[in-house]
Amino acid sequence: MAEDLHDRHQADRLDAAVRTTGPRTLREAIQALDPITAVWASPDGPAVLAVGQAKTVTASGAARFQEVKRRGDRLLERVETAHLPERARPRLFGGLSFFDQATLEPPWTDFEPAAFVLPAIQVTLGRDQTLVSGFGAGAAPPRLDQIVQQLAHAGEGTQTKTDPRISATATDLRADRPDWIERVRAIQDRIETGPLQKAVLAAALDVALTDPLPLGAVLKTLTDRYPSCYRFSFTPPGTQAGDTPPAQFFGATPEQLVGKRGRTVETEALAGTVERGATEAIDAANVSRLQRDSTLAVEHEFVASRIAEQLRETAATVTVGDREVRSLANVHHLRTPIHATLDTDTHVLDFVATLHPTPAVGGHPPEAALETIHEVESTVRGWYAAPVGWFDANGDGEFAVGIRSALARDSRVTLFAGNGIVAGSDPETEYEELAAKFRPIREVLE
DSSP, rough: EEEESSSSOOOBBBBHHHHHHHHOHHHHHHHHOEEEEEEOSSSOOOOOOEOSSSEEEEOSSSTHHHHHHHHHHHHHHHHOOOOSSSGGGEEEEEEEOSSSSOOOTTTTOOOOOOOOHEEESSOOOOOOEEEEEEGGGGHHHHHHHHHHHHHHTTTOOOTOOOOOOOOOOEEEEOOOOOHHHHHHHHHHHHHHSSOOOEEEEEEEEEEEEOOOOOHHHHHHHHHHTTTTTEEEEEOOOOOOTOOOOOEEEEEOOOEEEEEEETTTEEEEEEEEEEEEESSSHHHHHHHHHHHHOOOHHHHHHHHHHHHHHHTTTTTTTTEEEOOOOOOOOOEEEEEEEEEOOOOOOOOHHHHHHOOOSTTTTSSEEEEEEEHHHHOOOOOOOTTTTTTTEEEEEESSSEEOOOOOOEEEEEEEEEEEEEEEOOTTOOOOHHHHHEEEEEHHHHHHHO
16 A cells, blocks of 8 residues: 655655656556556646555645645655656646545545645656656566556557447436525625625536446547546545546546746636537627626636736736637636746745635635635535646646546546626526536536
8 A cells, every 4th residue: 555654754765767668548548557546637748647656645634735745845855866857757646625624525535635646657648659657666677567568558459449338327416406596696695795705606416327437438538528628537545456446536627726837837717607509609609798798707807816916925927818718618718827937936836725726616705705615505525626736846736626527436426516606696597507517527427
């Protein structure tokens, strides 16, 4: 089992080694390897898979960001990486819970409030070659050679096969229309009488499956349909080969929380949504409504202003780009790109802690929004709408917001979606919008 690094002194070094093999697709790599403990595929970078767990770091409560950074940095200092090419160097993959909690409630009990894994094997896919990095016991030549052989033969005999079908037997939306409308109006009552200006209300949809979730097929389909999104999957700490089936938190999120490389920071405001139209004319009308709707503009401005204000507290220069429309297969979003240049180097987790939760998934002002969500919302968020991603020994990394996501556990998949509620929100429209936000995952399962 992976070792959990808490405050014990760990002076021993961890070996590292790297091999190369031919290019492989994400689906081929997932099908060839076990256990897949994490998958990360960004829109502009290579997909990376974590196989097995060499070490893990966990934390909980309000200090979980700082504890993960401290323990993670100590762990990464122990890895011998001088001889590794940059793309093959170790990353810690994982995520954190939305709320400050000591433990997570069902259906999230397998997960920790914060958990990051140093994989035994890290597989970095590329157009020309695949890099296979081993850390700790994973660096042993027999283990590396085994992985290389599995990847070398990945995809053989699959040319005539189709991806396995996923058969959903039933669905259950936990928030029916009257209940949802009542909760929206409860939020609007608070907006009218207090400091609250916006709160995000989440809902869950349960889908029962007849067979275990085929992760490779699911992520392939999400990649085909949503190539501009972050595709991800994470299993709980301690997942071992042969665990059947391991819990999986997976999805295809359009929302970057923060990316950092050196002293350059990138993030975005993504808030304000309309569905795609069934025809080109309807779709164009929906885009026009998105651009002109004053309620959506107010919702978006909450997010953009708050993120820029937070970055200015730590960055030398903050540049806010022009608002634009981000179009996906299922919805259109309002998006504002935001860039920053740092005076001094800062760890990516410091920005994660500062920015989470953005008004796009929490609300504004933050304290009033989180209190409202606690009291009004019935959904157990766990890692939903929380930071997921990776960081490295330089303090660089990439994190997204875990929306357009689902938790697969046993024979059930729980889908999550949420809407930002402001004073002018129409409860009926907000309820209909949920269907569009469930669609990326629901279509893959049905």
